[in-house]
Amino acid sequence: AQKVTQAQTEISVVEKEDVTLDCVYETRDTTYYLFWYKQPPSGELVFLIRRNSFDEQNEISGRYSWNFQKSTSSFNFTITASQVVDSAVYFCALSEAGTGGGADGLTFGKGTHLIIQP
Amino acid sequence: DAGVTQSPTHLIKTRGQHVTLRCSPISGHKSVSWYQQVLGQGPQFIFQYYEKEERGRGNFPDRFSARQFPNYSSELNVNALLLGDSALYLCASSPRAAGETGANVLTFGAGSRLTVL
Secondary structure (H helix, E strand, C coil): EEECCCCEEEEEEECCCCCCCEEEEEEECCEEEEEEEEEECCCCCCCEEEEEEECCCCEEEEECEEEEHHHHHEEEEEEEECCCHEEEEEEEEEEEHCCCCCCCCCCCCEEEEEEEEE | CCCCEEEEEEEECCCCCCCCCCCEEECCCCCCEEEECCCCCEEEEEEEECCCCCEEECCCCHHHHHCCCCCCCCEEEEEECCHHHEEEEEEECCCCCCCCCCCCCCCCCCCEEEEEE
């Protein structure tokens, strides 16, 4: 069975601070995908990144960066110089490609509510 | 281009009633998935449909059913509503079927918020 754990329920920082959201996953598959989604108050899940299990390179996109470490089964997300517009709930998710890349859907963590104070 | 659209956005039902939620995928997307998000939790997978066929099912009771139409839109039906069915129901579309590369790249709609009293 697959599982995603986001231990941080809520994080509050002051604008311009850096913040890291943690994600730990469990899977028996050797081939899998990891995701981060952002959910603003409107409710729509906004896709941020997908990473497959064979690509451990860290990725940077503007103020966002992701650190994937298979040795610790972690896929952490860092926002540099946070802004008020970053306030949202962030979800980490896992898809086991061994079953066919999507037939069982995505397994989401419980989310981290990020509050950026001005 | 329109994204994934869902209707209704909000609705209130009473226990025992039936509800139908609707979803229109992004133009050109043939796969639709449904997720349930209870307050304070992450979304949980219910169904995936591709070309009108069920391609995946999560751990939900038979009270939950869905179908996909020739135009790739989809309906989620829930019978005999329980208080615990109160949630945000999210629809997502993908250009690929389960088993194909990219099948798990999903675009989500804003959801239908169901309250069961």
